[in-house]
Amino acid sequence: MKPFDFQPRTRIVFGSGSLARLGELARSLATTRAMVVSDPGVIRAGHAERAAESLKEAGFEVRLFDGVHENPTTDDVEVGRAAAADFRPELLVAVGGGSSMDCAKGINFVFSNGGQMKDYWGVGKAANPMLPMMAVPTTAGTGSETQSFALISDAETHVKMACGDPKAAFAVAVLDPQLTLTQPAQVTALTGYDAIAHAAETFVTARRTTLSQMWSRDAWRLLAPNFERVIGDPEDAEARAAMQLGASFAGMAIENSMLGAAHAMANPLTARFGIVHGQAVALALPAVVRYNGQVCAREYAVLASDVGLSPHSDDFAAEQLAQELIRLREIAGLAGRLRECGVPEDALPELAEDAATQWTGTFNPRPVDVPSLLELYRRCW
Ligand SMILES: [Fe+2]
Known part of the structure; x- marks a missing residue:
């Protein structure tokens, strides 16, 4: 270990x-x-x-x-x-x-x-x-x-x-x-999705340990099911409590295992196009999960089964998890494509150059570089 x-x-x-x-x-x-x-x-x-x-x-x-x-x-x-x-x-x-x-x-x-x-x-x-x-x-x-x-x-x-x-x-x-009851609906959606991304990214980073995964996984189990509840009923106090605790647990996970490529891709989207952080992460995360599936399918199968999905095999787990993350993104009313957020296609090479310099990307379980990040941005465009 x-x-x-x-x-x-x-x-x-x-x-x-x-x-x-x-x-x-x-x-x-x-x-x-x-x-x-x-x-x-x-x-x-x-x-x-x-x-x-x-x-x-x-x-x-x-x-x-x-x-x-x-x-x-x-x-x-x-x-x-x-x-x-x-x-x-x-x-x-x-x-x-x-x-x-x-x-x-x-x-x-x-x-x-x-x-x-x-x-x-x-x-x-x-x-x-x-x-x-x-x-x-x-x-x-x-x-x-x-x-x-x-x-x-x-x-x-x-x-x-x-x-x-x-x-x-x-x-x-x-x-x-x-x-947290006073959060505007859009803030609930953006910050809640960011917390979910923290749980999903930290669970698989190259720095992950048994202990950091404990924080990540409990964060995921608190956040993923309750996100849908707070979006549907903003006054649901129990779901709000679970979201707040889950977000803090995910913070503990970041402190002990860092983040990954979805955050490396999100930062240049915020810096260059002013896309708010939670939206930027939501654009990138499902594609990064598919990309990482090659090296951490078993971990993704754990997260998938934690929210009631039953992957038939580890090979399918990343795709199933990515689809669940897309479903949550849609429930929250967040955009799913870079082109919907004012990003022109010809900006993708520069975004990939920027993302490759992000420290957080170095902790992604599957290495990323300019060509792979460009391909990831293309899949999100
Ligand atoms: Fe974040």
């Missing part, structure tokens, strides 16, 4: 209504000043204010930073760093989706360690201690709350930089499924 080194870094507090415990939980990390990092949509939904109230009741002076945008950039991080330099927080509390959580990590890197975001591109580049952080996810998707990576886009080049460090992991993640 493959060796591993697993250290849980994030305390996970899960349960309906658990946001009320935020202040009490924060007291174990700091005592006086907390900066809440959020975005305008989440603030409008009232979640940031409820978080701030809980912190104030526990004796904190609170500053709200509302400058997070979708797919946060180095500019967002710089504005947040300036706010932190002014307020001098002891604790950062991210309230929102992956963008808020990643932006909080980004702010923490440059506030605690100086320099610019690109100095932390890669793994383990922060020499000094970082502020403790808490995460309150309001979407069920990225799993950023259980990962030590911040995805920050360069404001000029639009390149997505994965900046990871064990010190950038959240000390506590407060998972309150009630908060």
Whole structure:
């Protein structure tokens, strides 16, 4: 069996209504000043204010930073760093989706360690201690709350930089499924599909271990059946809870096994054509599963049987899983073809060049290069 080194870094507090415990939980990390990092949509939904109230009741002076945008950039991080330099927080509390959580990590890197975001591109580049952080996810998707990576886009080049460090992991993640009830339907579809992709990709990466597969598989079993339920009935509290927990488990899987070619293909689609991450992943994933079937059919047979499909043989498992992923994509109302998303056919060679440079692609179980990625894009076009 493959060796591993697993250290849980994030305390996970899960349960309906658990946001009320935020202040009490924060007291174990700091005592006086907390900066809440959020975005305008989440603030409008009232979640940031409820978080701030809980912190104030526990004796904190609170500053709200509302400058997070979708797919946060180095500019967002710089504005947040300036706010932190002014307020001098002891604790950062991210309230929102992956963008808020990643932006909080980004702010923490440059506030605690100086320099610019690109100095932390890669793994383990922060020499000094970082502020403790808490995460309150309001979407069920990225799993950023259980990962030590911040995805920050360069404001000029639009390149997505994965900046990871064990010190950038959240000390506590407060998972309150009630908060995900306010997600707009489109956000439920996009973030939910992204989480499903995390489970399916991590289960087969070249870095997978027995332990990472445990997270991936339980994430898959929570996410795949409940995705359909939350799309059909957004008020289904049990299904919402399963999605939120599944997304966090998938985050643990990413932390311990990385991702694969569907994410390598998705990133250039976002950078060049502004296709939102969940949609970009949804375009690529079924084709990548078919491509990978040659080397990990047995694993795909496990995932297929977990959702009630009974592959007649391992040979058929990848195709069956790909069809299930297409079915879920259609239920969610997501586009299935690149051409429907404004991608011209003559852009495919450049997309393949970009995708081949993505670090995440190096963990795909079946190696990918420019010609194979071009073929994959063609199949998705
Ligand atoms: Fe993703």
